[in-house]
Amino acid sequence: MVLVYAEATNGQFKKMAHEVVVYGKKTADVLGTECHALVLGDASGAEDLGRFGASKVHQLKSPNLEKFDAAVYTVAVAEAAKKLGATVIVLSHNSTGKSICGRLAARLEAGSVPGANAIPMMKDGFFTVRKPVFSGKAFADVQLLTDVKIISVAGNSIPVEELGQGGTTVEALDITLPEPRTKVVKHQVATGRVPLPEAELVVSGGRGLKGPENWGVVEDLAEALGATTACSRPVADSDWRPHHEHVGQTGVAIRPNLYIAAGISGAIQHLAGVNNSKTIVVINKDADAPFFKAADYGVVGDLFEVLPRLTEAVKKYKGQ
Amino acid sequence: MKLLVCVSKTPETTTKIQLTGDGGDIDTTGVQYIMNPYDEWYALVRALELKEAAGGSVTILNVGPADNDSVIRKGLAIGADDAVRIDVTEEKDSLYTARQIAEYARAESYDIVFFGKETISYNGSEVGAMVAEFLDVPYIGEASKLEMNGTQATVTRDIEGGEEVIELETPFAISSAKGLAEQRIPNMRGIMMAKRKPLKVVPPTDFPDTTRIAHYDKPEEKGSVKLIDADNMDELVRLLHEEAKVI
Ligand SMILES: Cc1cc2nc3c(=O)[nH]c(=O)nc-3n(C[C@H](O)[C@H](O)[C@H](O)COP(=O)(O)OP(=O)(O)OC[C@H]3O[C@@H](n4cnc5c(N)ncnc54)[C@H](O)[C@@H]3O)c2cc1C
Ligand SMILES: Nc1ncnc2c1ncn2[C@@H]1O[C@H](COP(=O)(O)O)[C@@H](O)[C@H]1O
Numbered sequence: 001m002v003l004v005y006a007e008a009t010n011g012q013f014k015k016m017a018h019e020v021v022v023y024g025k026k027t028a029d030v031l032g033t034e035c036h037a038l039v040l041g042d043a044s045g046a047e048d049l050g051r052f053g054a055s056k057v058h059q060l061k062s063p064n065l066e067k068f069d070a071a072v073y074t075v076a077v078a079e080a081a082k083k084l085g086a087t088v089i090v091l092s093h094n095s096t097g098k099s100i101c102g103r104l105a106a107r108l109e110a111g112s113v114p115g116a117n118a119i120p121m122m123k124d125g126f127f128t129v130r131k132p133v134f135s136g137k138a139f140a141d142v143q144l145l146t147d148v149k150i151i152s153v154a155g156n157s158i159p160v161e162e163l164g165q166g167g168t169t170v171e172a173l174d175i176t177l178p179e180p181r182t183k184v185v186k187h188q189v190a191t192g193r194v195p196l197p198e199a200e201l202v203v204s205g206g207r208g209l210k211g212p213e214n215w216g217v218v219e220d221l222a223e224a225l226g227a228t229t230a231c232s233r234p235v236a237d238s239d240w241r242p243h244h245e246h247v248g249q250t251g252v253a254i255r256p257n258l259y260i261a262a263g264i265s266g267a268i269q270h271l272a273g274v275n276n277s278k279t280i281v282v283i284n285k286d287a288d289a290p291f292f293k294a295a296d297y298g299v300v301g302d303l304f305e306v307l308p309r310l311t312e313a314v315k316k317y318k319g320q
Numbered sequence: 321m322k323l324l325v326c327v328s329k330t331p332e333t334t335t336k337i338q339l340t341g342d343g344g345d346i347d348t349t350g351v352q353y354i355m356n357p358y359d360e361w362y363a364l365v366r367a368l369e370l371k372e373a374a375g376g377s378v379t380i381l382n383v384g385p386a387d388n389d390s391v392i393r394k395g396l397a398i399g400a401d402d403a404v405r406i407d408v409t410e411e412k413d414s415l416y417t418a419r420q421i422a423e424y425a426r427a428e429s430y431d432i433v434f435f436g437k438e439t440i441s442y443n444g445s446e447v448g449a450m451v452a453e454f455l456d457v458p459y460i461g462e463a464s465k466l467e468m469n470g471t472q473a474t475v476t477r478d479i480e481g482g483e484e485v486i487e488l489e490t491p492f493a494i495s496s497a498k499g500l501a502e503q504r505i506p507n508m509r510g511i512m513m514a515k516r517k518p519l520k521v522v523p524p525t526d527f528p529d530t531t532r533i534a535h536y537d538k539p540e541e542k543g544s545v546k547l548i549d550a551d552n553m554d555e556l557v558r559l560l561h562e563e564a565k566v567i
Binding site for chain 2: 069071074096098099100101102103104105106107112114123124126128131133134139142143144183184186194195197198200201236243244249253276278282292293296297298299306313
């Protein structure tokens with residue numbers, strides 16, 4: 001059985017939880033088995049996970065799960081997997097998944113693939129999972145050699161599909177959990193915009209913007225598109241933008257459907273974090289900027305003229 | 321405070337990745353290696369700052385072959401007191417690496433074990449969490465701030481679109497992200513002193529493989545860019561909608 005840890009953020013399932021259930025169902029199909037979902041803590045809509053392919057949902061509630069603690073969550077997932085007889089465990093490659101994927105692998109002595117971007121395949125007799133390496137400069141096909149296998153799935157890697165019906169039975173799980181040894185004293189997320197790692201549309205600015213006071217042209221386009229904003233590293237280093245917006249090899253690696261880069265030259269370290277985007281638009285006044293080689297669409301021109309024009313064109317299209 | 325900083329080695333960031341003929345391996349001819357930036361810029365420097373403020377020691381640990389000594393020496397030049405290399409000559413998986421680190425660290429009882437957020441080559445972001453599990457200590461991933469008050473720590477970690485502040489007691493393990501410290505460049509004196517600092521080489525413990533990389537591929541080359549006239553943004557919007565189907 002494939003067990004998917006579907007994370008509820010503040011009691012709600014977000015796109016990433018649906019993605020991993022779809023991934024789990026498709027993995028189960030490859031293995032000729034079932035896909036079950038695991039829900040930790042309170043959440044609304046658990047029975048709805050069936051729509052994405054879970055044939056059963058297991059829910060574990062405990063006061064020890066109220067705040068995130070990597071060690072406690074690891075025990076919860078590992079013991080659920082043992083109890084239910086899961087051979088593959090699937091989770092999201094987000095901040096939660098990254099905190100527990102390794103712990104799970106250690107606890108279960110299981111091979112793991114963190115950040116997978118494709119459905120597993122049986123190849124040469126081995127269960128094989130593909131993941132980007134060198135921040136997207138290459139892909140590796142990783143064979144998992146252990147009986148229990150762990151996969152964390154990179155966001156936006158596979159489309160969400162309806163693979164079943166809602167109204168799945170939710171069964172309560174009973175597992176004794178340790179007390180957390182950490183105390184979360186503050187949990188703060190910006191409301192409104194989709195967080196960068198999950199965003200499907202991203203508008204990004206580089207040093208060509210000249211200063212933080214000029215970011216309005218980037219913000220306006222992002223607003224019109226419903227996109228999230230990002231930036232190059234020197235921009236974050238100069239505190240023009242918050243550091244969590246910095247994308248690239250030493251920043252956030254993203255794979256949105258659309259990445260619009262304005263005033264960014266396209267250094268190899270920047271490309272490493274964004275070149276898995278489905279479509280790349282580059283706006284640069286220098287026709288020889290290296291980024292154009294990695295772009296699908298290019299506009300040679302002054303971003304201070306092009307961005308407002310593009311924003312108007314998007315608004316016109318959306319108004320139709 | 322007794323601090324351990326685990327450092328890995330990675331190809332220099334401008335490296336163009338080339339594969340050997342059939343994609344069986346990465347072609348390492350001419351590849352220059354550096355200390356993994358997260359380990360060098362943030363983990364190591366924050367550990368040094370804590371030691372400077374409260375006393376103690378900072379040890380660097382690497383699991384890898386003798387070639388890695390240059391990377392380790394750089395860490396010593398930046399200011400670590402001593403170093404350990406667990407002598408593993410073959411490419412091994414993360415669980416193997418984590419087990420080596422845990423075997424060593426368990427015997428030494430460190431207050432904090434520092435990791436980088438991820439190695440920028442294989443982008444695993446899992447070795448730190450694995451070691452924490454083996455050592456049975458709390459683990460905080462992607463820390464952008466760490467303040468110590470005796471044995472009490474306050475850590476800020478990056479989460480999607482925000483942050484979380486966590487309190488915990490030593491011993492624990494954390495992975496280091498941007499913000500935790502400011503990069504330090506080694507000076508001449510540091511480089512000279514590094515040559516005399518102890519670098520202990522210990523043999524590995526045997527553990528089975530759990531994963532194996534069977535094949536590498538490179539992303540498909542983009543076709544040539546389609547240029548759109550700067551005056552015709554309606555055309556770009558049309559292409560994004562009709563051709564790329566992304567809006
Ligand atoms: C170890 C290491 C890791 C790194 N990691 C990262 C990383 O993760 N992410 C990252 O982004 N960088 C990273 N870098 C830095 C990287 O090498 C580049 O320096 C950086 O990406 C350049 O940022 P930029 O494109 O914004 O600025 P620049 O290279 O200065 O480019 C600015 C661009 O704006 C254009 N421009 C200027 N004015 C206008 C205008 N009015 N209209 C249109 N275009 C205009 C210019 O033609 C130019 O192409 C790293 C570097 C190192 C050494
Ligand atoms: N071979 C190694 N030796 C020592 N530390 C390592 C090694 N590989 C990874 N690490 C540490 O684990 C962190 C996360 O690595 P990874 O899980 O490979 O992304 C790195 O930033 C290092 O701190």
